[in-house]
Amino acid sequence: MFVWFNILSFSIVVFFLLPLHSAYGDVSYSFPEEMKRGSVIGNIAKDLGLVASRLSARKARIDTEGNHERYCDINLNTGDLTIAERIDRDGLCGKKASCVLKQELVLEDPLELHRISLHVQDINDNSPQFKKDIIKMEISESAVKGVRFSLDEAHDADIGQNTVQSYTLQRNEHFILNVKTKSGGRKYSELVLDKELDREGHHEIKLLLTAMDGGSPQRSGTVVIHVTVLDKITLFTAIHSFSNVCLHCQSVFATERDRWLLNVFYRITYIL
Numbered sequence: 268m269f270v271w272f273n274i275l276s277f278s279i280v281v282f283f284l285l286p287l288h289s290a291y292g293d294v295s296y297s298f299p300e301e302m303k304r305g306s307v308i309g310n311i312a313k314d315l316g317l318v319a320s321r322l323s324a325r326k327a328r329i330d331t332e333g334n335h336e337r338y339c340d341i342n343l344n345t346g347d348l349t350i351a352e353r354i355d356r357d358g359l360c361g362k363k364a365s366c367v368l369k370q371e372l373v374l375e376d377p378l379e380l381h382r383i384s385l386h387v388q389d390i391n392d393n394s395p396q397f398k399k400d401i402i403k404m405e406i407s408e409s410a411v412k413g414v415r416f417s418l419d420e421a422h423d424a425d426i427g428q429n430t431v432q433s434y435t436l437q438r439n440e441h442f443i444l445n446v447k448t449k450s451g452g453r454k455y456s457e458l459v460l461d462k463e464l465d466r467e468g469h470h471e472i473k474l475l476l477t478a479m480d481g482g483s484p485q486r487s488g489t490v491v492i493h494v495t496v497l498d499k500i501t502l503f504t505a506i507h508s509f510s511n512v513c514l515h516c517q518s519v520f521a522t523e524r525d526r527w528l529l530n531v532f533y534r535i536t537y538i539l
């Protein structure tokens with residue numbers, strides 16, 4: 268009698284506790300972000316071995332874990348799991364390598380719970396962007412070949428190959444581009460002086476810098492680099508130390524053909 272009583276007690280405990288505390292099975296789906304509302308992710312009734320025609324009678328519904336948004340819905344006639352809300356991986360998971368949303372399938376009669384994991388894959392729906400439309404730089408014409416200038420990094424809300432992979436610089440006479448990678452894999456670029464500047468040749472240079480991602484189709488973003496070429500400090504100093512060699516100075520200014528320096532020269536002449 269003692270043995271039978273214990274077996275009976277155990278059976279009662281199991282019968283009442285199992286449906287309340289345990290999910291019968293979990294299911295997961297992997298699909299791209301930004302699918303249209305109503306798109307079918309999979310057939311959850313089939314995947315869990317449920318009879319689709321009984322879903323309505325069993326009051327099947329999708330629930331969220333905690334206070335999260337309900338991202339999917341169930342078609343009670345077919346058992347299809349469908350998209351209920353826009354799923355933007357970039358906004359929901361940022362730079363995380365994996366983006367998993369948790370939902371639940373609840374059947375009320377009899378009570379049955381199944382956890383659903385939605386693995387959201389990144390698509391290339393963002394272009395690289397620079398913080399500003401223009402990068403302003405001032406470089407002296409005394410800068411030597413090989414000198415480097417760091418440029419602002421472009422950002423892209425996507426991940427992996429869909430984020431910034433390379434930069435290109437518009438072809439020009441004076442600068443080349445050096446692309447570098449930070450420890451986390453982020454890419455940025457440097458402007459490298461390849462041929463020395465001459466203010467009298469060009470006192471302003473405009474270059475187009477393009478950042479590209481590695482997605483398909485590829486997306487890009489641009490910024491204008493505006494370089495102002497500054498005069499050599501030595502010439503500027505020469506004007507200030509101007510004393511009794513005015514004719515010599517005139518020849519220097521004439522050779523330089525520099526409008527700004529000539530203005531200074533005329534002013535000094537007037538004082539004299």
Ligand SMILES: [Ca+2]
Pocket residue numbers: 300301354355356357358392
């Ligand atoms: Ca997105």
Ligand SMILES: [Ca+2]
Pocket residue numbers: 391392393394395423424425429430431480482486
């Ligand atoms: Ca992108």
Ligand SMILES: [Ca+2]
Pocket residue numbers: 300356357389390391392393424425426
């Ligand atoms: Ca994306």
